[in-house]
Amino acid sequence: MSDDKPASTPPADDKAPGEEKTVDSHVDDGASAPGAGLEREDAQPDEQLDAVAQVPAGPLVIETRRGMWSDGSGDTSGYGRLVRAVELPNQGLPSDGWYSSVTSRLLRLVPDALVRVVFDRGELTFLVAREKLTEVMGQLRDDAELRFEFLPSVSGVNYPDDSGAELHVVYHLQSMTHNRRLRVETTAPDADPHVPSVVAIYPAADWHERETWDMFGIVFDGHPHLTRILMPDDWVGFPQRKDYPLGGIPVEYKGATVPPPDERRIYR
Amino acid sequence: MSSTDFYAQPGEATEGTVYTAMGGDWGEIAAEQAERSDEILVINMGPQHPSTHGVLRLILECDGETVLSIRPGIGFLHTGIEKNMEYRTWTQGSTFVTRMDYVAPIFNEVAYCLAVERLLGIEADIPERANVIRVLMMELNRIASHLVCIGTGGMEIGALTVMTIGFREREMILDFFEAVTGVRMNHAYIRPGGVANDLPETGIAQLRDLISWLHKHLPEYAAFCNENPIFKMRMIGVGHQDLSACMALGVTGPVLRSTGYNWDLRKQQPYCGYETYDFDAIAWTPEDGWDSSDSYARFRIRLEEMWQSLKIVEQCADRLEASVGQPVMVADPKIAWPAQLAVGPDGQGNSHEHIKHIMGESMEALIHHFKIVTEGFRVPAGQAYVPIESPKGEIACHVVSDGGVRPFRVHMRDPGFNHLQSVPIQCEGGMISDVVVAVGSLDPVMGGVDR
Numbered sequence: 001m002s003d004d005k006p007a008s009t010p011p012a013d014d015k016a017p018g019e020e021k022t023v024d025s026h027v028d029d030g031a032s033a034p035g036a037g038l039e040r041e042d043a044q045p046d047e048q049l050d051a052v053a054q055v056p057a058g059p060l061v062i063e064t065r066r067g068m069w070s071d072g073s074g075d076t077s078g079y080g081r082l083v084r085a086v087e088l089p090n091q092g093l094p095s096d097g098w099y100s101s102v103t104s105r106l107l108r109l110v111p112d113a114l115v116r117v118v119f120d121r122g123e124l125t126f127l128v129a130r131e132k133l134t135e136v137m138g139q140l141r142d143d144a145e146l147r148f149e150f151l152p153s154v155s156g157v158n159y160p161d162d163s164g165a166e167l168h169v170v171y172h173l174q175s176m177t178h179n180r181r182l183r184v185e186t187t188a189p190d191a192d193p194h195v196p197s198v199v200a201i202y203p204a205a206d207w208h209e210r211e212t213w214d215m216f217g218i219v220f221d222g223h224p225h226l227t228r229i230l231m232p233d234d235w236v237g238f239p240q241r242k243d244y245p246l247g248g249i250p251v252e253y254k255g256a257t258v259p260p261p262d263e264r265r266i267y268r
Numbered sequence: 269m270s271s272t273d274f275y276a277q278p279g280e281a282t283e284g285t286v287y288t289a290m291g292g293d294w295g296e297i298a299a300e301q302a303e304r305s306d307e308i309l310v311i312n313m314g315p316q317h318p319s320t321h322g323v324l325r326l327i328l329e330c331d332g333e334t335v336l337s338i339r340p341g342i343g344f345l346h347t348g349i350e351k352n353m354e355y356r357t358w359t360q361g362s363t364f365v366t367r368m369d370y371v372a373p374i375f376n377e378v379a380y381c382l383a384v385e386r387l388l389g390i391e392a393d394i395p396e397r398a399n400v401i402r403v404l405m406m407e408l409n410r411i412a413s414h415l416v417c418i419g420t421g422g423m424e425i426g427a428l429t430v431m432t433i434g435f436r437e438r439e440m441i442l443d444f445f446e447a448v449t450g451v452r453m454n455h456a457y458i459r460p461g462g463v464a465n466d467l468p469e470t471g472i473a474q475l476r477d478l479i480s481w482l483h484k485h486l487p488e489y490a491a492f493c494n495e496n497p498i499f500k501m502r503m504i505g506v507g508h509q510d511l512s513a514c515m516a517l518g519v520t521g522p523v524l525r526s527t528g529y530n531w532d533l534r535k536q537q538p539y540c541g542y543e544t545y546d547f548d549a550i551a552w553t554p555e556d557g558w559d560s561s562d563s564y565a566r567f568r569i570r571l572e573e574m575w576q577s578l579k580i581v582e583q584c585a586d587r588l589e590a591s592v593g594q595p596v597m598v599a600d601p602k603i604a605w606p607a608q609l610a611v612g613p614d615g616q617g618n619s620h621e622h623i624k625h626i627m628g629e630s631m632e633a634l635i636h637h638f639k640i641v642t643e644g645f646r647v648p649a650g651q652a653y654v655p656i657e658s659p660k661g662e663i664a665c666h667v668v669s670d671g672g673v674r675p676f677r678v679h680m681r682d683p684g685f686n687h688l689q690s691v692p693i694q695c696e697g698g699m700i701s702d703v704v705v706a707v708g709s710l711d712p713v714m715g716g717v718d719r
Contacts, residue, residue, distance in 0.1 A: 204518030
């Protein structure tokens with residue numbers, strides 16, 4: 001840790017304290033905004049950049065790993081005591097393009113909307129608390145500057161080691177008006193797998209949410225008929241969860257057995 | 269005629285009269301129902317009905333022949349592909365995704381491989397020739413997929429000839445695929461980093477033959493169908509769905525373009541170098557006071573798209589002739605499998621230079637080959653979502669990596685999955701015979717829908 005930065009400061013929050021107090025005092029108007037201190041012609045007013053900078057932007061740690069093999073198998077590689085954190089990278093919002101203007105616009109419409117902003121490999125991800133999800137999605141669809149009017153895909157991801165947020169729901173949005181794509185992600189803990197449904201906002205989410213319920217057991221509150229869609233109606237368990245067994249049969253050949261794929265020792 | 273409900277659970281109460289149409293005559297059921305004057309008939313169509321494009325189940329409530337409500341039931345072809353991929357290497361993933369939408373397998377592979385390549389950060393390193401081959405295979409596959417859609421759709425309304433000639437042309441395309449990839453379907457030909465192998469020596473000549481064959485035979489569809497009064501009567505105004513309904517229900521592809529909205533990802537968000545090809549995105553605009561947005565408009569769009577695809581295929585052929593001998597796999601040996609394959613006397617594809625190198629010259633190369641084939645390569649952690657324009661609409665792959673040698677999660681967004689959501693809005697209030705036309709115009713492939 002370097003000397004000029006207090007250890008308690010979050011990495012992304014490098015603005016001086018007190019600057020953010022003026023957040024709500026302006027109406028956003030590019031032409032009439034005070035020009036003092038703006039370095040670029042198309043720069044946002046200062047307080048908006050502040051609001052964007054307030055959102056944590058570090059990488060998301062999803063797992064901590066030991067050794068080179070799957071857990072529980074004998075590690076003969078010599079790397080058994082190696083501990084690695086698996087994190088989804090985050091390069092931070094680029095200064096050009098539409099990314100920061102969309103972020104600040106959303107933050108002005110829904111203050112405290114974002115838990116985290118991730119920009120990686122040219123794709124923008126908003127991590128949203130589930131309590132704010134319907135409000136955020138409503139604004140993303142309706143606001144003329146955002147106008148993500150098309151929801152092509154909803155799916156789930158199960159991160160068993162992301163404690164308190166084991167289940168992620170990933171919404172991919174498409175703005176045909178502006179030709180932009182955006183990912184919105186929300187989380188729920190295993191113990192309380194509830195996420196509000198966005199079917200009232202995007203009817204296209206109907207079957208996708210049913211599939212995500214079917215595969216991950218995430219309950220979409222307010223969905224008109226949350227039933228299984230791919231698995232049989234009386235199926236027990238949620239197949240896409242990481243702890244769901246594949247149910248393979250060991251293959252026996254000349255007395256030796258090869259275990260099913262999910263029980264084999266794996267590289268990683 | 270039996271009144272037993274074969275499908276009821278033990279002890280389940282039967283509601284109303286049960287008619288069983290198996291092996292019987294629909295007229296008898298209609299007459300019997302008219303006698304009973306039951307007001308609403310609940311009909312279970314599928315999952316084994318020949319006109320539901322595979323194992324789609326439709327549950328209809330009918331008043332006479334008018335559909336009051338219709339609910340599609342899917343999942344009969346769910347094979348857990350996404351789950352299985354989490355237990356195979358990234359390269360093996362190609363083999364799995366190709367089995368999703370089996371009528372347009374190349375598109376599954378390209379969507380998946382582009383997503384993996386974005387995670388690897390090698391999008392810009394894919395050799396030019398590999399991209400041209402990808403575009404060539406995609407566009408030929410688009411023609412083949414549209415031929416299946418038009419052919420089976422025609423068969424379902426009684427135009428059997430459209431089906432027989434459609435499958436004839438498709439078979440020519442599949443022959444070319446077989447020459448290039450080794451198999452007619454389920455190719456696993458597009459791999460992360462490039463393609464599995466270059467065209468065979470006779471590939472270009474065979475491609476030229478195919479192009480001239482298609483030039484000769486594609487006009488037949490327009491001649492048979494475009495102005496055919498029966499065809500038009502069955503199609504026009506059927507399966508109507510306007511632009512706002514498409515937006516709300518996540519509908520893309522020819523169905524969206526039939527509303528007159530010119531949305532084609534090849535134009536809007538180009539990939540694989542589509543911006544360098546000369547072609548048009550086809551949308552159908554209303555004419556003669558006819559509102560379009562219906563099955564006939566979708567048919568005409570598919571017809572025109574086949575010509576546009578053929579135009580792209582010709583440009584690909586020229587570029588392939590100019591780039592003979594260039595690599596078709598990314599240069600990084602930590603990712604690339606040997607892609608200079610030749611068919612040996614045993615019929616198997618092998619790279620003789622590579623075998624000579626690893627078996628006779630370098631032990632390290634042998635170790636490396638063994639590692640990359642059994643263990644695979646690592647993909648940096650992160651997630652990517654790459655959409656492309658399949659014949660049916662936006663097909664996209666959402667891939668999450670935890671930095672390992674296997675995908676952490678793969679989700680395929682199949683256009684058919686979304687399109688089947690719009691069956692009720694297209695069919696309710698119409699006739700039961702129009703359901704078949706409307707579903708056919710959506711072109712769902714259940715392998716992709718259920719995955």
